[in-house]
Amino acid sequence: MYQEKIKAISNNISQLEKERELVLKEWAEKHHPLKIGDKVIANGCGYAGEKMIVDHIYVSERWSNWSWRAFGNVINKNGKVGARRGEWSCPVEGEDKT
Secondary structure, X not given: OHHHHHHHHHHHHHHHHHHHHHHHXXXXXXXXXXXXXXXXXXXXXXXXXXXXXXXXXXXXEEOOEEEEEEXXXXXXXXXXXEEEEEXXXXXXXXXXXX
């Protein structure tokens, strides 16, 4: 009996997490200030200050603080795209985040 209840709750949690991810993905696709292919200056951990080409965007929440985030490959000094990964982020402002 308890095992069945716990399994049902776990299935509900899994479904809610999937729905949450879909909403976050849609939010990022419609409102993220960057788009795939944009060239920006990395400002996150590692390679800050170097140019990168965005290949992944999303919305992140940490401790109830929302931020736009993006990752991409850093452009080498010779102008070619390298294998190093850069990170970009900025806070989500002016939107109802609840």
